[in-house]
Each structure stands twice: as C-alpha cells, then as structure tokens.
Amino acid sequence: MRHTTMAGTIPAWFSRRSPAAARLLAVGLLGLATPGCLVRQELYDQARAEIGREREEGNKARAEAQSARAEAAQRSAQVAALEAELGRLEDDLRARDLTLSEATTAEAGLVRRLDELAAMNEELSARLRSAGQSVGQLANERGSLSAELAEVRAKVDELRRQQAAAEARAAKMRDLASRFQAMVDGGKVRVEIRGGLPLLEISSDALFDAGKAEVKPAGRKTLAEIAGVLRTIPDHRFQVAGHTDDKKLSKNARFASNWDVSAARAVAVVEVLIGRGIPPQRLSAAGYGEFAPVVSNAAEAGRAKNRRIEIVLLAEQEAEAAGKTGKALGEAGPVAAP
Known part of the structure; x- marks a missing residue:
C-alpha cells in the first residue's frame, strides 16, 4: 500500500512505522513539488514534535521490556535458590x-x-x-x-x-513457600531459612523512603498481602526484625543511629500488621542496625540487600525461648520493642 501526495507516493511500511514521520515527509515533498509555495512552518514543527514523542515512547517501551526481562531473571534466580535450599535440607535428612x-x-x-x-x-x-x-x-x-x-x-x-x-523445618519451609508463592513470583518477598528458622524478607527500599520510618503507600499494600497470609498460619508468633546497611547517618538525620532506624521501622511494620488483623500478642519487633548483614556492604548492591525487613516465624515453644533469651536471630543482640 502507498500513500499518494502531490509530490508522489510514500511507502506503506514507512507510514505504518511512524505516522508522524510520514506526514513530515509528505509536507516536505509537497513543498518541493509546489514551486513558489512555502510549507507552513507550524505544520512542519508539529510533525517534528510528533516524531520526537514517538521516538521517546519507543525508547521507553524498550527500557520497560529490558526491565521486565531483568525482573524475570531475578525471579528465576530466587526460585532456583529456594529449590537448592530444599535440596540441601533433603540431603541433610x-x-x-x-x-x-x-x-x-x-x-x-x-x-x-x-x-x-x-x-x-x-x-x-x-x-x-x-x-x-x-x-x-x-x-x-x-x-x-x-x-x-x-x-x-x-x-x-x-x-x-x-x-x-x-x-x-523442611515441612514448614515448604508450607511457607507455597503460601507466599504468588508474592515470591512477583518479586515482593523472599522465603529463606536463617538460624534454623523460616522467614520472609522484604526490601526496606520497597517499604520506606531513605532515612524514614513511615511505611509508604505501596509498602502498605505489600504488608496487607503479607498479613492476609500470616492470618492463615496458626500456632505461630512473628518477630519483625529491622536491618540496615553500614552507611552512617548524616548529622541532620532524624535518628541518632542505624539501631534507631531499624527498630523504628520494625515497630512501624508491626503497627501496620496489627491494623491488618494480626493479634498484637503474636507480634514483636527488633532492630539489628547494620550488625547482622547477609552479604558484604562493600558495593551498593550488597548494601541494598542488607537494607531489609525480616518477618521470622516462631512456633510457640520457639517464641517462648526467644522471649527468655531476649533475641531470635543475629549474632549481635537486637534493640527490641515490646
């Protein structure tokens, strides 16, 4: 198919690829084919502006496609890590x-x-x-x-x-993974076993703005989903543990230390979970600051992974033992909130 103008025809593939570019070419050809006549500047500027918008939209679409592929790869890696952990547990058994x-x-x-x-x-x-x-x-x-x-x-x-x-522990891990499979697939949470206990890991960056302890609206939606699943897990208590990277706070920061930030964030998550129907007596909060990293803080990627909130599942007897010793996870003792 071709589009016909006074100056000739325009290939159909060109007009389908970029309608604005086709109009701009048509305007140019019209000017060339009509001696003594000038193309209106405003038509020319309008066509060029449309081409620029189309180009930006194309670049944006390509960037979104690349981001989607990266997220899919990350989810696949998480699933592989979970399967590897289950394999190790089966070998131990x-x-x-x-x-x-x-x-x-x-x-x-x-x-x-x-x-x-x-x-x-x-x-x-x-x-x-x-x-x-x-x-x-x-x-x-x-x-x-x-x-x-x-x-x-x-x-x-x-x-x-x-x-x-x-x-x-293996049965609990499999049960927890199945309950949160949709959120794991969506990249919202990770299911891990740490210190012999199953836990959920959520990135602090998904819940909080930098240097703050107020849960963002998007983070509240994520916590609402988590609370909906936690309500289906009986005979367990949940310890919310806040963790930070080792970056020092500025002198004008609201909090005095990373201890304070991690504890305040843990308490904020507990308050949201209570608001979503989790009984207060099943919840506790603890702040570990930067003293229980899961990876090195040498690079930004590692620091981002260490900025996290963990929701640890404790059976009733484990919760009683944790209450007597004052801590559940981590080599350094946490700043605990009642």
Missing part, C-alpha cells in the same frame, strides 16, 4: 537417616553383647560360688557395658530429636 540407622545397628549389637555377658556372668558366678571366689570383677564389667549402652541410647535419642526437628 538422608545423612541423618543413615547415621540413625548405624546407631540403631550399634545399639542392637551392644544389647546382644550384654545378653551374652549376662549369660557368661551367670555361668561364671556359679563356678565362682562353688570355688568360693568373688564375682565383683564381672559385676564391674557389666556395669561398664551398661553405662556404654546408656550413652549410645542417649545419642540415638538425640539423633532422632534432630531428625524430627529437621523434618519439621
């Missing part, structure tokens, strides 16, 4: 199953040995009684074997306890 099996076999062997010694003891005791000798030495040997058997049994019990705890 298999290793502990093997250790438990070996310990059970050792226990059975000791029981057989103890029974054999008991029979031997009975036979020797009869001989010693007839000979008027003492059976004290055999009694000591039996006592030693009994103590050894008790130690092995204690180790077996401990391995069973560890296996049960690992299985519970």
